[in-house]
Amino acid sequence: MLGVACGLPRDPQGTAAHVAADGARVGVVLQAPWACERDGRLAGAEVALLRRFARARGIDMSFETGGETRLLAALQRFELDLVIGGLVEDNPWSDRVGFTRPYHEDGAGEHVLAVPPGENAWTMQLEAFLAGADLAGALARGAAECGDP
Amino acid sequence: MSERWGHTPAHELPCAKEPAMRSAVRVEVVSLFFFASAIAFTAVVMGQSQAMKTVWIDDMLGMVPPIAVLAASHLRRREATDAYRYGYHRAVTIAFLVAAVALLGFGTYLLGESLYTLFRAERPTIGSVTVFGRDLWLGWLMLAALVWSAAPTVILGRIKLRLAHDLHDKALYTDALMNKADWMTGLAGVLGVLGIGVGLWWADAAAACAIAVDITRDGARNLIAAFGDLMDRRPRDVACQCDDPLPERLAAAVLALPWVRDVSVRLREHGHVFIGEVFVVPVDESTPLRRIEQVGALARALHWRLTDVTVQLVPSLIQDTCDEACGDA
Numbered sequence: 001m002l003g004v005a006c007g008l009p010r011d012p013q014g015t016a017a018h019v020a021a022d023g024a025r026v027g028v029v030l031q032a033p034w035a036c037e038r039d040g041r042l043a044g045a046e047v048a049l050l051r052r053f054a055r056a057r058g059i060d061m062s063f064e065t066g067g068e069t070r071l072l073a074a075l076q077r078f079e080l081d082l083v084i085g086g087l088v089e090d091n092p093w094s095d096r097v098g099f100t101r102p103y104h105e106d107g108a109g110e111h112v113l114a115v116p117p118g119e120n121a122w123t124m125q126l127e128a129f130l131a132g133a134d135l136a137g138a139l140a141r142g143a144a145e146c147g148d149p
Numbered sequence: 150m151s152e153r154w155g156h157t158p159a160h161e162l163p164c165a166k167e168p169a170m171r172s173a174v175r176v177e178v179v180s181l182f183f184f185a186s187a188i189a190f191t192a193v194v195m196g197q198s199q200a201m202k203t204v205w206i207d208d209m210l211g212m213v214p215p216i217a218v219l220a221a222s223h224l225r226r227r228e229a230t231d232a233y234r235y236g237y238h239r240a241v242t243i244a245f246l247v248a249a250v251a252l253l254g255f256g257t258y259l260l261g262e263s264l265y266t267l268f269r270a271e272r273p274t275i276g277s278v279t280v281f282g283r284d285l286w287l288g289w290l291m292l293a294a295l296v297w298s299a300a301p302t303v304i305l306g307r308i309k310l311r312l313a314h315d316l317h318d319k320a321l322y323t324d325a326l327m328n329k330a331d332w333m334t335g336l337a338g339v340l341g342v343l344g345i346g347v348g349l350w351w352a353d354a355a356a357a358c359a360i361a362v363d364i365t366r367d368g369a370r371n372l373i374a375a376f377g378d379l380m381d382r383r384p385r386d387v388a389c390q391c392d393d394p395l396p397e398r399l400a401a402a403v404l405a406l407p408w409v410r411d412v413s414v415r416l417r418e419h420g421h422v423f424i425g426e427v428f429v430v431p432v433d434e435s436t437p438l439r440r441i442e443q444v445g446a447l448a449r450a451l452h453w454r455l456t457d458v459t460v461q462l463v464p465s466l467i468q469d470t471c472d473e474a475c476g477d478a
Contacts, residue, residue, distance in 0.1 A: 009286055010348035012272060095197075098274025118272025118350045120286070127277045128284050 009120035013078050016122040023060030026050060027071035029085025032146035033139065034111075037065070045142025046084040046113070052138075053129045072097055075116055082126070083114040098123055103130040104139075156229040156236075162421060163453040166316060173312045173321055174222050177215040180305050180328075184212045187298035194290040197273040199266050200341035200356040201291055203259050207334055207364055208298055210252055214324035217244035221320055225420055238420030241320050242378045249371035256365030263357035272350040291342045299335025302328045313387055317421055317454065322387040323374065327367055334360050381417040395423065395452055402451055403444055408432050413466050416458075424457045430465060437462055 011017070028035045028042060035044035042063050054061045064071075064080070071083045072093045088109030089102055098117050102110035113130070115123050162170055188208045195201035221241040229236040275291075277284045306328030313322035337359040344352020377385070384393040400414045410432050416425035427444055431437075441460045448455040 008346040009275065009288055010346065012348040012350040095271065098197075098272075098276075101276050101278070115274065118274055118345075120275050120288075120345065123274055123276045124284070124286060131279065131284060 009124070011119040011121045013116060013119055015078070015081055015116055015119040016125055019059060019081055019122065020057075023062060024054070024081045025079070026061055026063050027074060027080045027083040027085075028063050028065045029068045029071060029083065029087070030065055031086035033142035034086035035084060036142075036146035038145055043142070043145035044085075045138045046086070048138045048141050048145075049130070049133055049135075050082075050084060052133065053126070056129070072114060075114055078116050081116065081122070087112055087114055100127050100130060103127075103133075104135055156234055162225075162316070166453075169312055169315045170222065173309070173316060173318065174219060176305060176308050176312065177218045177321075177324075180215045180302075180324075181212060181219075183301055183305070184208055184215070184298075187294070187302075188212075190294045190297055194278075194287060194294050196275050196287050196291070198275060198291060198342065198345070198353050199263055199273065200338050200353045200360065201294070203263065203357040203360040203364075204295065204298065204334060204338045206255055206259060207360060210248070210255060210364065211302070211327065211331075213244075213248040213251065214320060214327065217241055217248065218318070218320045218324060220244060221420065235419065235424070238422075239379075241420060242375060245320060245323070245371060246375040246379065249368050249375050252364055252368030253372060254368070256361055256363075256368050260358060260361035260365060263354050263361050267351060267354040267358065270351070271354070273345055273353050275345060286346070288342050288346050292339055295335050295338040295342070299331050299338075302331040306331065317387055319374065319378070319387055319418075323371055330363065330367075334363060337363075378418060384416055384418045384423055395454065396425075399427065399448055399451055399455065399458075402447055403427060403429060406443070406447075408440060411466050416455075419457075421454065422456050423454050426459045426461060428461050428463050428466060431462055 028047065030036055033044055034046045035042065037043070042065070047063075050061065068083075068085070068087075071080065074080045075083050075097045076093075083097075086108065087099070089099055089112050090109050091099070093114070096117065098115040098119065099112040100115060100123055102112050104111040113126055115126065188205065191201060191205045191208060195205055218241075221238075221244075224237040224240050227237050275287050278287050278290065279285070280290070306325045309321055309325035309328060312318070313325050337356045341353045341356025344356070384395065385391065386393045396414045396416045399416075400412050403409055403412045403414075408431050409429055411430040413428040414425065415428075416423045418424075427448065429440070429444060431440060441462065444460040445458060448458045448460075
């Protein structure tokens with residue numbers, strides 16, 4: 001309650017405000033069933049989740065695919081606002097970029113989304129959305145769209 | 150009660166001081182349980198915060214002095230053995246040396262790590278947790294943990310300080326001082342977490358630096374104290390940090406005896422009590438045994454801390470040495 005009242009935490013770099021104004025720049029690591037390309041269009045469980053997040057908040061999203069290292073390095077430099085694609089918490093980048101808290105666990109590990117380091121208001125927005133998201137539906141959809149690896 | 154010559158007595162506290170010692174033991178046991186809870190709480194909520202990590206290690210190091218005091222309270226009851234004829238009081242000093250080195254080492258390490266975090270501009274990401282079905286910023290829980298680990302410690306520190314004065318217990322005194330200073334650690338941590346909250350990413354690492362400096366300073370101070378004890382420095386009063394006047398008082402009391410021409414007193418601290426020698430120059434050579442016993446009784450009557458004092462009658466306070474024989478070759 002106090003936190004809501006004071007508007008804490010805030011982002012040092014102002015990512016949440018910038019996303020609300022200009023849309024989110026999302027880096028996508030292609031890894032089925034979390035993210036894949038199908039008929040020239042991005043699909044997959046995490047892509048579906050994010051599209052729902054963007055619709056709910058009324059924000060634009062631009063996607064950019066690439067290798068994990070290149071995308072996470074761009075995230076660290078605040079050139080991206082989010083990186084998705086089956087990332088797990090046990091990742092060597094964990095001290096250079098931020099992770100949301102795990103929202104799903106499977107054999108690969110505890111799944112997270114990567115955020116710019118220290119952008120805590122933005123991180124909390126994503127975590128709040130993930131906590132209430134229809135995960136089973138998104139996973140089923142991802143498996144159907146990308147084909148089970 | 151009978152004592153054997155050449156064995157330092159184990160029961161060193163006068164009966165009047167026993168209740169204070171029991172309170173000290175009780176307070177230290179409470180401290181241990183409390184620190185354990187603070188360590189567990191902090192471990193759960195510390196996340197990526199460097200300041201919280203520093204507070205966590207500070208809390209763990211804070212368990213060492215209570216353990217040392219409790220160990221000492223058992224060891225002091227132990228009789229001196231043939232192998233350890235001075236008793237076991239020194240064990241506490243060794244514990245203190247180890248604790249001081251640990252504090253100094255961890256403090257330096259944490260300071261280096263915090264400066265490195267600051268220098269590399271690493272930003273702590275602190276997200277949310279679900280508590281009772283409600284999403285809460287983890288920072289608020291960190292603040293709760295900081296208050297939990299700091300506030301009761303300050304109160305415990307004040308109680309320990311009073312008991313340490315009463316018992317002349319150095320281990321307890323150092324513990325009390327560290328506890329009393331804990332509000333500064335807590336405040337630095339609170340400022341660090343609030344700083345993260347308002348979007349100052351560097352506040353966390355800066356707070357961690359401040360706490361690390363405090364740990365290092367504690368370590369240096371304890372190291373100097375342990376060094377003084379192991380080197381048999383002359384006794385110091387725990388409260389005023391000045392030289393204890395007891396050696397001079399003992400010398401003056403002995404000098405006031407009618408048969409004493411001159412006296413020299415050398416005392417060192419062993420736990421709560423003083424051990425040492427009284428060199429007495431008598432005016433003549435009559436009744437040496439009775440005179441030695443008289444000085445011993447005088448010392449014991451003067452203060453309860455003077456339980457194990459060796460009295461030696463000497464012809465003069467200046468001894469002839471063999472300078473001619475050894476040097477000038």
